[in-house]
Amino acid sequence: MPATRFYRLATRSINLGAEVWRYNEVPMTLILASSSPRRRELLRAAGLDFEVRPSRASEERQPGETAERLAERVARQKAFDVAATAPPASVVLGADTAVVIEEEIFGKPADAADAVRMLRRLSGAAHRVITGICLVRAPDRLIAQYHETTWVYFRKLDENEIQDYVASGEPLDKAGGYGIQGLASKFVTRVEGCYFNVVGLPISRLAELLRQTGPG
Secondary structure, eight states, X not given: OOOEEEEEXXXXXXXXXXXXXXXXXXEEEXXXXXXXXXXXXXXXXXXXXXXXXXXXXOOOOOTTOOHHXXXXXXXXXXXXXXXXXXXXXXXXXXXXXXXXXXXXXXXXOSSHHHHHHHHHHHTTSEEEEEXXXXXXXXXXXXXXXXXXXXXXXXXXXXXXXXXXXXXXXXXXXXXXXXXXXXXXXXXXXXXESOHHHHHTOOHHHHHHHHHHOOOO
């Protein structure tokens, strides 16, 4: 059975010349087009009911594509890919995260050596984490598209720290080669912007978009 959650939808009516706002409970089926355990955890922690249908869309970067456009495009492709076969009028959430340092874009490491390379670049420097999100009403209606940017600052890492962290296996399925909510938390000296965006979803902004989304 699809997961159904009741979100609030604001509606406006006119009463004796004045605007009166009423809030009605609206049933909505939410589908996450991702297999990411971090995104599932964020949605659950926010109290949102959903089901998971991973997308098969490619995450490869196109020539000359900025990180912002990459994150939004891949999020859109994931959402539309799943929405095409999702129950009619359900809302599909696609998301994609990229890490950027000096305009070099890091996705998920190809292997352990690639993770080491990424962490060496991030060591002692500031980088941006960009997450694109897209909401699509099944089967094919775009509701919203957005990206959020967060700055993350790493302290200087020594080579042993990098090698030990990569050997833990944690970096290998994460954009930029690290998980801020895990063992890499000790590398971070400062975060500017939405912390949850770095984990995988700008949850506050997403919740607001869902609140504004009405029934099909």
